[in-house]
Amino acid sequence: xxxxxxxxxxxxxxxxxxSSKQYIPxxxxxxxxxxxxxxxxxxxxxxxxxxxxxxxxxxxxxxxSARPEGYxxxxxxxxxxxxxxVAWNQRVNQPFQYDPNLYMMxxxxxxxxxxxxxxxYKLYNYFVYFQLKYNQQLTPGIIPRN
Numbered sequence: 001x002x003x004x005x006x007x008x009x010x011x012x013x014x015x016x017x018x019s020s021k022q023y024i025p026x027x028x029x030x031x032x033x034x035x036x037x038x039x040x041x042x043x044x045x046x047x048x049x050x051x052x053x054x055x056x057x058x059x060x061x062x063x064x065s066a067r068p069e070g071y072x073x074x075x076x077x078x079x080x081x082x083x084x085x086v087a088w089n090q091r092v093n094q095p096f097q098y099d100p101n102l103y104m105m106x107x108x109x110x111x112x113x114x115x116x117x118x119x120x121y122k123l124y125n126y127f128v129y130f131q132l133k134y135n136q137q138l139t140p141g142i143i144p145r146n
Contacts, residue, residue, distance in 0.1 A: 049115045053126050057133070066125045069117070077120035078111065080142070084127045085109040087138040102134055 091098040
């Protein structure tokens with residue numbers, strides 16, 4: 001009986017140690033161009049901070065649907081970004097409650113640092129885009145509008 005249990009445990013161990021297959025996606029040249037076009041970099045002229053947003057469709061949404069630069073004041077953008085970053089990071093830390101495919105990485109945003117208008121503008125608009133695209137509401141009472 002003991003040898004039977006050892007054989008079962010040995011089989012379970014062998015199955016658990018089996019390496020999993022890794023699939024490497026094949027990316028066409030058109031997809032590479034799409035990925036390059038959907039990566040948006042913004043940096044501030046007055047500071048050394050920049051933001052890189054890699055989300056399919058964000059760049060075209062920004063150009064077609066977002067309010068133009070200068071529409072919001074920098075203080076408005078900073079206040080809203082801080083609230084949304086706090087909510088975002090809380091969701092990143094709760095992968096069983098919130099979809100970890102949506103909230104993959106923490107955002108390092110310090111309200112005491114002046115990131116400049118460009119970075120705050122892009123971050124704000126990404127949060128608006130994200131909430132509209134994925135039907136999420138990061139903070140109660142603040143409904144994103146484009």
